Amino acid sequence: MSAFIFTVVLGIIVLYLGFSKNKSILSPISAGGLVVSLVLSLKDWGHQSKYFHDMILIDNFSIAFNVSMIIITILIFLFALDYYETMENHVAELYALMIFGLTGTFLMTSFSNLIMLFLGIEILSIPLYILAGGKKYSYRSNEASFKYFIMGSFATAIFLFGIALVYGASATFYLPEIKTFIAQFNGHLPPMLLVGLLFIVIGVAFKIAAAPFHFWSPDVYEGAPTLVTAFMATVVKTAGFAAFYRLLGIGLLPLPVQIEKALWVMTFLTLLIGNLGALRQSNFKRLLAYSAIAHSGFLMLAVLSQHESSASVLLYYTFVYSLATIPLFIIFILAKRASDGLEEILIFRGLYKEKSWIAIFAIINLMSLAGIPPTSGFMAKYQVLFLAINKGILLTSIFAIVMAIIGVYYYFFVIREIFTERGQTTTKMEVTKLNAALIIICSIGVLATGIFMWQIPI
């Protein structure tokens, strides 16, 4: 709880720092403040505590996810120092919005009341709508922001309607009470409760971009400023899955049959659409958007396995996925600058010739996303499939493996571009020391977690 309060205060402090004309202090102060909230979060490790009439429940699960998201946000903030260098206006506000979004994710990982889940999702979403439109004079950015806002509000409305229906049936917002209420029906749920639960699941599925609620994600990922795209692909996805697991874990497990069926269909579609959609992309950000959808499919498989270690697998998967995604976005920005603002995959052409060390780190991260050993992406996928097969979910597991193999193709499409010779000479790629350090740290993290640390105990 102290970490939550501190982070909110940090956001307000950063907002006030906007009055000073010195932009370069924003990133160190935000990152340093987040280190403090990291320490404050870790102090509660091992204690299970409830706050404010059981509105939130802070346990090891929520602390582990919070710490993972804080680490990722710190990495993004360090990248932001370079990214926002040329931007003149509203830089402090953008930092503050990201910090406020982070506080929303804290609520999403630690709620035990549907009201808090709703508030968490909204506190995360509203800053994201604004951040997606951060480039005020770019039509693409405006389009992304508007699309995300309209579709996100629609999903929120459905979600809220679901909460209202569940409250109407069970007369409570408190998840353990809803669970006991559901248990008394022995699988024959009243329609009102069932529709309510389905609507709640739809609302959360929108946030994690699970098919068939994924349509916003490629457009928004493409139009939003790259830093915000990185934030969406990593922190928001982690938070969404933490909320999803917590909702099912403390609220609904064992799942009502109808909801489970719906979720299986969603998993199947997400794996299919994510991987097949990515095959046809030539824009790198869209490619990563579809790759994010495909990874959502694997994560949903982990959630649906309904095992005690599902939470730890989810944490491992989201963390290493985020760790591999951030350096790719950094490298993408560097390549984009070197090729006059193009966003195609072609901009990676000749990267190996020009800066071979960056090319090698890019390949490591792409391999991790594709799931090739010895990177951690392989271990993450292996654990998900291990969990699913252990539970006797054979067909979907085989389907997921086939889809993962298809996935290798489009990641290697990028790798092929890296090794292809580039005809004409272009402008030199410039790498600041901080960006180089970030790329190296993340990539070594990806390798180290893949080789030495195969799971994160919660």
Next chain:
Amino acid sequence: MVFLFYLLSAVMVISGLFVVFSRSPINSVLSLIVCFIAMAGHYILLNSQFLAVVHLIVYTGAIMVLFLFVIMLLNLNRATIPQKTSMTRVAAVVAGGLFFLVMVAATRLTFEIHPRYPFSSKIGLVSEVGKALFHEFLLPFEVSSVLFISAMIGAMIFGKKDKESLPQPPPKEGA
């Protein structure tokens, strides 16, 4: 009481039909305001004064006035409904009919709803709402301030005119 209920319901239904059928957007919005006021009357009949007042202030006061402003500023008062092809008409009828069917089926199933707790006539009183808000729901009430501050920052970012980078006017057609 029963007479009032039927009166308010009739007003709501008629004004609701006006919202859908009137050609001019201004008339639509005005009928919607009437509909909302009648709904506030329903809330008072159910003894929830707080909800009624909030409904009047937020919906009829703020949101509908905003609607009116938008319509007047965009000069939408002319009935400019684009011509629809027969294909879209058929599609709309089929989609609407299917939705209606699903809704009827759903209501048939859920027709009997047994309340879990007996109705308490005190539940909507201002003091009761205040007690719930500042006791059990204190945290959501306070945390929503983070939500509002982000929304305000967003309004400021989008609304403020920047000095250095003025927007490029879109290229005029035919120029």
